[in-house]
Amino acid sequence: MTASASRLRTLRDHIRWAVSRYHAEQLFFGHGTDNAWDDARQLVLGALHLPWELADGYLDCRLEDDEREHLQALLRRRIEERVPTAYLLGQAWFCGLPFIVDERVLIPRSPIAQLIERRFEPWLPGEPARILDLCTGSGCIGIACAYEFLEAEVVLADLSFDALEVANRNIEHHGLEERVYAVQGDGFDALPGQRFDLIVSNPPYVDAEDFADMPAEYGHEPALGLACGNDGLDLVRCILAEAADHLTEQGVLIVEVGNSQVHVEAQYPEVDFTWLDFPEGGHGVFLLAARQCREHQALFRERLASRTGD
Template sequence: MSDSVNVIVAELHTLRDYLRWATSRFQEEGLFYGHGADNAWDEAVLLVMPSLHLPWESSPDLLNARLTPSERRRLVEVIERRIRERVPAAYITGRAAFAGLEFIVNEHVLVPRSPLAETIAQEFQPWLQQYPLRILDLCTGSGCIGIACAATFTDAEVVLSDISPEAIAVAEQNITLHRLQDQVSAVESDLFANLQGERFDLIVSNPPYVNAEDLAAMPAEFHTEPALALGSGEDGLDFTRRLLREAADHLNPGGVLVVEVGNSWPALEAAFPDLGFTWLEFESGGHGVFVLTEEQLRLQREDLQ
């Protein structure tokens, strides 16, 4: 252990000490926050608490708890790794929160952060006209969106789909973590390739949608995430175009498609000006999520080809 680490471990003793020190170090090094936190203090909480096997929202009484020497050394290690490698806290702890639930994550999946958590909490109202008995989470990654849907619609069958076998492995871990094996399944598939003949009442997707220019300009933290899950061609819409062409064949009558396209929404509007997207608004922040019905997609099928 280096002399500098020895000094820190000798001088900092409580949970409060390490949260404060991490916050100062993050500020000093100019880290980027965009994976569950938007400031240095919250980032410190996301990193420090799971590293001590404590809930993120623990009692404030714990702040003055003294840490063991091994715990203090561990915190110095993870805090300095966050700075040195510019890797999101969730990849260091292996845990992330979404829609009030905890998920296993690693470098094969995006860190959960979609504004769709708010839409799930609202049960996709007022767009869903009937209780969804079958739900598909397309480009599922960790499975967070589909599993949150399963927790909301407890009588629904939920399918998680992703082109990445590594992502499917993470999603399956999260199915087990939440004990949803009887309700949720995972399928490796490029779009609908391995879902032929299957139809759903609700298809939700947070696909790759970052355009080439934005992808190149992203802070270092984002470049530790799988590029396959972020970039989608020059305008960010390569995958979404395919999805729009094929979705109607996999939605039941009255079904709904909900897709996040982020900053690529103006390009999508320009590409399909007559499609009639409904763009969602979020109280908690976020943008670029549209809703289309099965009827809209079916009637506009020719324009989508």
């Protein structure tokens, strides 16, 4: 922080100063906020354990010296090192729920949250008994599903032991140990013979070109959770090839592929994917019914084999 920062006294002072510096240093906002003001407010209030809904009148409260030192240290890291705010606070919000996060997992930001809040209507034929959150990371998607479907058993699966340590902390934090559990494995490897009424996945899907162009903030996230081959679909191809074996008769598969939607459509022109709409913003999430997964399984396996050289 510069010498001028030492003259910052109130919450409002710090938020205003941070917004100015964020713009001057051209920070990127894409990890829970989309503008400098919200990002600065989140960091300043969160660092001091104050609620986001804090009345504006309290913004003029003066800070103690130790509070200012702590806050300014975090602001320095946000500005100079481009560390996303959620990592600095150790917490992110998803579906209105708090989740523990650190640099072992991606920061929750999927538009799938909008589907969860609508209970996946009108896509689910009935109340799901078993749900799989594949490539779970922090566990946010599966845990949020557990809040919406109170009788469902939810499985969180991921290749990364580090990510699953965070997911298990979130299971405990939300007191869901009786219905939610985590398994380690590559794709469906840890789930032989298991079937689910709903499989939701936000796998790594960033293609090589997009990955090379990502802002510096993304460099703090695990590359394993972002990049996945030249077209971003290395893992998506595996999911499509095996999904039919893990869905119940009326099950549903939902997968986020973001900008790699163009690669999905180019590689599988024969498949009638349902691309979901998001009123609050978001794109690149497809849905397939179990029937479609079975119908196209041979094609999915053929395309997977052609890419892996089998």
